[in-house]
Amino acid sequence: MKKGTLKQILLITDGCSNQGEDPIAVAALAHEQGITVNVIGVVTDDVIGEQGIKEIADIALSGGGVSQIVYAKQFAQTVQMVTRKAMTQTICGVVNKELSAILGKNQEMEDLPPDKRGQVMEVVDELGETLPLDVCILVDTSASMKDKLPTVQEALIDLSVSLQSRVGGNRFALCVFPGKRNDVDKLLNWTPRLQQLTNTFEKFSSGGITPTGPALKEAVQMFLTRRSLKGMIEDEAFIEESGM
Numbered sequence: 001m002k003k004g005t006l007k008q009i010l011l012i013t014d015g016c017s018n019q020g021e022d023p024i025a026v027a028a029l030a031h032e033q034g035i036t037v038n039v040i041g042v043v044t045d046d047v048i049g050e051q052g053i054k055e056i057a058d059i060a061l062s063g064g065g066v067s068q069i070v071y072a073k074q075f076a077q078t079v080q081m082v083t084r085k086a087m088t089q090t091i092c093g094v095v096n097k098e099l100s101a102i103l104g105k106n107q108e109m110e111d112l113p114p115d116k117r118g119q120v121m122e123v124v125d126e127l128g129e130t131l132p133l134d135v136c137i138l139v140d141t142s143a144s145m146k147d148k149l150p151t152v153q154e155a156l157i158d159l160s161v162s163l164q165s166r167v168g169g170n171r172f173a174l175c176v177f178p179g180k181r182n183d184v185d186k187l188l189n190w191t192p193r194l195q196q197l198t199n200t201f202e203k204f205s206s207g208g209i210t211p212t213g214p215a216l217k218e219a220v221q222m223f224l225t226r227r228s229l230k231g232m233i234e235d236e237a238f239i240e241e242s243g244m
Contacts, residue, residue, distance in 0.1 A: 005132040006087055006168075007035040009219045010079070011059065012152055013140035013212060014042050016052045020183060021213030023055070027063030030220045037063020037216065038086045040079065042148050044072045059212075064093070072148055076155040080162045083135065087128045095124060129166050134190070136173040136219040142210045160194030170194075173222055177215035178208040184218040 009030060017023045027037040041048050041056040048056070048069060060067035066086045070078040099112075099120075112120065139145075139152055156174075163170045172194040179185030188196060 004034075005134055006090055007033075007223055008065070008083065008086055008090075008133070008135045009035055009037045009063070009138060009216065010083065010135055011037065011039045011138045011140075011212070011216065012042060012079075013039070013056070013138075013210070014048060014052070014145055014148060015140070015142065015210055016049075016055050017210050017212035019178075019209045019211035019214070021217060023212040023216050024058045024062045026213050026216040026220070027059045027065075030216060031062065031064040033220060033223065035063075035220060035223055036065040036086050036090050038065035038082050039063075039067045040075075040082055041067070041069040042072055042075055042145075042152070043069065044147060055212075059216075064090075072151045075151050076158040079155045079159045083159060083163070084128070087131075087133065088124060091124045091127050091131070095120060130168045132168045133163070133166065133170045134173075134223070135170065136175065136222055138212075138215045138219055139174070139176045140210060140212070140215075141176045141207075142178065143207045146207075156194060173219075175215060175218055175222075177211050183211040183214035186218070186222070190222075 030037050037059060039056045039060045041052065053069060056069065057067050066082050066089065068078055068082050110117070137156065139149075141149065145152075160170075160172070169192060171190045171192055172188065173186070173190050174188035174194075175184050175186050177184045188194075
């Protein structure tokens with residue numbers, strides 16, 4: 001299979017979007033760009049309403065990702081699980097496409113004999129550890145998230161620690177919404193160390209609306225900008241090497 005970078009948006013929220021673009025439509029656009037959108041709905045003693053549960057599921061479905069509703073006390077393990085599960089799901093999707101091209105239309109891993117399927121899953125697991133991983137994290141800091149933010153911060157540090165052993169390496173970016181003056185604030189640009197998040201904790205403040213669509217749109221733009229910069233650097237390197 002073609003090797004590349006696994007691209008994920010990790011959306012952490014506890015409610016419904018109420019400002020800006022439709023987050024489900026933006027998630028679909030992200031998926032078209034090869035970016036998986038995962039959503040974690042975090043609650044404490046209160047319960048996310050049916051509308052919120054549906055939106056969380058629909059955003060992840062549209063974005064080709066994983067969704068999970070979780071209580072705050074189980075949040076750290078859930079962040080790690082969703083990230084890993086989405087990595088495997090993405091790789092399996094690519095593998096299935098290649099199997100269809102090799103074995104014929106509509107052929108997937110489930111159609112292989114058990115021994116062959118096991119071999120393919122070994123490759124999937126290996127790729128999950130060796131492919132580069134880029135994760136743009138979006139944290140809902142609307143008023144209802146105030147008591148949950150310390151748990152979110154701890155969980156993100158745990159995520160960084162849990163992924164350190166990966167051979168492929170990790171890069172993280174972090175945005176919060178709503179921002180202090182805009183719909184979205186970028187707190188952390190692409191970095192291999194999510195531990196740098198501790199320097200942004202003091203910038204976490206809760207209140208206001210829930211512009212989930214604009215937040216997803218900003219995350220997609222961060223991936224596209226990074227891709228453009230990478231292309232420019234590669235072009236410059238080619239010009240220098242060729243003496244043009």
